[in-house]
Amino acid sequence: EPEVTQTPSHQVTQMGQEVILRCVPISNHLYFYWYRQILGQKVEFLVSFYNNEISEKSEIFDDQFSVERPDGSNFTLKIRSTKLEDSAMYFCASSPTEYSNQPQHFGDGTRLSIL
Amino acid sequence: GNSVTQMEGPVTLSEEAFLTINCTYTATGYPSLFWYVQYPGEGLQLLLKATKADDKGSNKGFEATYRKETTSFHLEKGSVQVSDSAVYFCALSDDSNYQLIWGAGTKLIIKP
Numbered sequence: 680e681p682e683v684t685q686t687p688s689h690q691v692t693q694m695g696q697e698v699i700l701r702c703v704p705i706s707n708h709l710y711f712y713w714y715r716q717i718l719g720q721k722v723e724f725l726v727s728f729y730n731n732e733i734s735e736k737s738e739i740f741d742d743q744f745s746v747e748r749p750d751g752s753n754f755t756l757k758i759r760s761t762k763l764e765d766s767a768m769y770f771c772a773s774s775p776t777e778y779s780n781q782p783q784h785f786g787d788g789t790r791l792s793i794l
Numbered sequence: 795g796n797s798v799t800q801m802e803g804p805v806t807l808s809e810e811a812f813l814t815i816n817c818t819y820t821a822t823g824y825p826s827l828f829w830y831v832q833y834p835g836e837g838l839q840l841l842l843k844a845t846k847a848d849d850k851g852s853n854k855g856f857e858a859t860y861r862k863e864t865t866s867f868h869l870e871k872g873s874v875q876v877s878d879s880a881v882y883f884c885a886l887s888d889d890s891n892y893q894l895i896w897g898a899g900t901k902l903i904i905k906p
Contacts, residue, residue, distance in 0.1 A: 685837075710892065712892070712893070712894075714894070720898075721896050721897070721898050721899070722838070722883065722885075722894075722896040722899075723896075724893035724894065724895075727892035727893065734892055735891055735892045735893060737893070770837065770838060772838075772894075777889075777892055778889060779825060779826040779845075779887040779888045779889050780826045780843075780845035782828055782840045782843055783840075783887075783894060784840065785830075785837050785838040785839070785840075786837050787836055787837035788837050788838075
């Protein structure tokens with residue numbers, strides 16, 4: 680069964696540095712998403728992406744964050760000038776359409792630790 | 795706005811016990827409802843879904859029925875196994891936006 684893959688599984692970075700989290704969505708999916716889960720808290724939506732544009736973003740997704748689809752397979756989340764509170768599990772997801780009855784399929788996540 | 799409320803955990807049961815994890819929602823439209831499961835050290839896996847009222851989603855012995863009248867989507871399993879130990883998340887989405895709205899998650903611990 681096709682799956683979403685994320686790399687790296689764990690990223691440790693000094694505060695103030697930039698990080699790029701990578702995702703390979705399922706190949707025939709058109710909609711891509713990033714979520715995060717701070718330890719012990721709810722999963723939170725960050726951003727959705729379609730047709731090389733952001734289709735929706737949350738209040739969390741401020742100027743520190745950006746997303747990109749640099750080629751036909753990868754989908755990246757960049758966090759500039761990381762802060763301690765960016766430490767979280769980051770999940771990438773994809774879905775074939777935007778319709779709510781189509782479930783989003785998730786990767787195993789990247790655990791980001793900011794020191 | 796839309797929201798999901800789940801029963802707090804952890805829920806600790808013995809093997810072969812009956813499981814219910816409560817989930818209620820508020821939504822302005824007609825959402826689709828999902829249960830995701832996160833096994834230790836793994837990502838979020840879709841467990842089951844229901845997309846309209848009275849639909850029953852089922853998978854791996856788990857079931858949940860979309861109850862519009864009570865705005866609920868409780869997860870049930872007749873006989874749990876140790877391998878069911880995980881965190882279970884209830885979530886919803888509707889066509890007004892692209893995001894999944896998540897419950898807080900319920901940690902399930904099954905003892906042999």
